[in-house]
Amino acid sequence: MSDNPIECPVCAGSVQIEEGAVLGEVVPCPDCGSELEVLELAPVTIGVAPDVEEDWGE
Amino acid sequence: MMRVSIAGGSGYVGGELARLVLGHPGLELAQVSSERSAGQYLSSAHPNLRGRSDLRFCPIAALEPADALLLALPHGHSSRQIGRFADLAQTVVDLAADFRLDTADSYEHWYGEPHASPDWLERFTYGLPELHRERLAGARYASGVGCNATACTLALLPLARAGVLDEARGIVCDVKVGSSEGGAAWGAGSHHPVRSGVVRTYAPAGHRHTAEVRRNLEIENVHLSVTAIEMVRGASATCHAWLSQELSEKDLWKLYRDAWTNEPFVRIVHEQKGSWRHPEPKILAGSNYADVGWALDLEHGRIVAFGAIDNLMKGAAGSALQSLNLMLGLDEGSGLDFPGLHPV
Numbered sequence: 001m002s003d004n005p006i007e008c009p010v011c012a013g014s015v016q017i018e019e020g021a022v023l024g025e026v027v028p029c030p031d032c033g034s035e036l037e038v039l040e041l042a043p044v045t046i047g048v049a050p051d052v053e054e055d056w057g058e
Numbered sequence: 059m060m061r062v063s064i065a066g067g068s069g070y071v072g073g074e075l076a077r078l079v080l081g082h083p084g085l086e087l088a089q090v091s092s093e094r095s096a097g098q099y100l101s102s103a104h105p106n107l108r109g110r111s112d113l114r115f116c117p118i119a120a121l122e123p124a125d126a127l128l129l130a131l132p133h134g135h136s137s138r139q140i141g142r143f144a145d146l147a148q149t150v151v152d153l154a155a156d157f158r159l160d161t162a163d164s165y166e167h168w169y170g171e172p173h174a175s176p177d178w179l180e181r182f183t184y185g186l187p188e189l190h191r192e193r194l195a196g197a198r199y200a201s202g203v204g205c206n207a208t209a210c211t212l213a214l215l216p217l218a219r220a221g222v223l224d225e226a227r228g229i230v231c232d233v234k235v236g237s238s239e240g241g242a243a244w245g246a247g248s249h250h251p252v253r254s255g256v257v258r259t260y261a262p263a264g265h266r267h268t269a270e271v272r273r274n275l276e277i278e279n280v281h282l283s284v285t286a287i288e289m290v291r292g293a294s295a296t297c298h299a300w301l302s303q304e305l306s307e308k309d310l311w312k313l314y315r316d317a318w319t320n321e322p323f324v325r326i327v328h329e330q331k332g333s334w335r336h337p338e339p340k341i342l343a344g345s346n347y348a349d350v351g352w353a354l355d356l357e358h359g360r361i362v363a364f365g366a367i368d369n370l371m372k373g374a375a376g377s378a379l380q381s382l383n384l385m386l387g388l389d390e391g392s393g394l395d396f397p398g399l400h401p402v
Contacts (some may be wrong), residue, residue, distance in 0.1 A: 011311045011328070031311070032328060032329055033329035033335070034330045
């Protein structure tokens with residue numbers, strides 16, 4: 001787990017990132033439920049994960 | 059164990075009080091009165107209590123001294139006998155509307171009759187711990203709360219306290235309620251073919267609980283419209299208002315967190331995804347939780363605040379037991395740990 005909670009970019013709540021997290025891992029915010037993506041590991045940075053998009057078979 | 063009795067225990071609120079006291083680790087249910095059910099077992103009116111108690115209802119005149127007395131009588135009854143009730147118990151919680159308002163004039167305006175014991179009004183503390191926790195601790199007398207008033211108050215209080223509402227434009231609270239708010243007595247309007255499936259706006263203006271919301275929020279320009287829907291338990295307040303200043307989602311999160319993070323029975327529900335993104339009374343049935351949240355219309359500066367409760371619990375018996383715990387010096391959440399059911 002990260003030493004310090006990371007601030008949710010949506011609601012400013014505290015998000016804990018487990019030790020061993022990998023780039024691209026998606027974690028939910030415990031307060032607002034937003035799906036957050038690990039963007040960087042050193043230091044840990046998170047952003048709102050993009051919604052799944054339909055590719056319509058292309 | 060402290061001995062607690064209930065006056066007027068055959069109604070829905072009385073039944074919830076009995077259920078809660080029977081499950082409380084520090085309380086013993088001593089007596090439960092009911093004129094119409096005197097001599098009958100509690101389970102005759104409250105079948106969920108079958109096997110939980112061998113008490114029978116007694117006439118109200120047969121109530122004996124106890125450590126605490128919970129009054130679940132129809133409006134107007136407790137204020138006519140409050141002296142006798144106070145002689146029976148050191149601690150009294152009255153769940154009717156008799157002692158919720160601050161003045162006899164206000165009571166007469168909203169309830170249509172003179173108050174029977176106006177000198178007693180100032181002795182009572184309004185029994186919503188989220189507003190009056192310090193005053194309730196050690197108090198002898200507390201009122202109950204209006205269920206619809208509680209849903210609206212808890213939804214709007216963070217915004218009212220912060221002074222961010224445009225009071226001149228007013229606040230309108232649209233409250234959807236279940237049939238149990240009508241009590242255990244039946245009538246033409248509650249006959250199943252008539253009641254089932256209704257969306258019945260029975261109080262579009264002038265609902266009595268408006269007085270409590272105005273006093274609680276310290277805002278006069280608040281109005282309630284109440285609609286009965288196909289639901290047994292629950293009150294869901296959707297409160298429409300305008301902001302007096304521009305606020306972001308994070309600003310609103312801070313206001314609600316500042317108000318409710320340390321409250322044991324108020325939860326913020328404001329999720330981005332899923333089926334449960336706003337407060338929903340269905341999952342609160344039987345629990346003492348109040349779920350609150352909001353939606354922000356940034357373009358127009360409009361805010362919609364939500365408050366959902368079980369009207370019989372946080373809106374009545376649950377808040378009363380929470381208050382009683384404080385009054386008796388017990389753990390505030392004792393006997394109130396049921397989290398509700400899902401699915402239900």
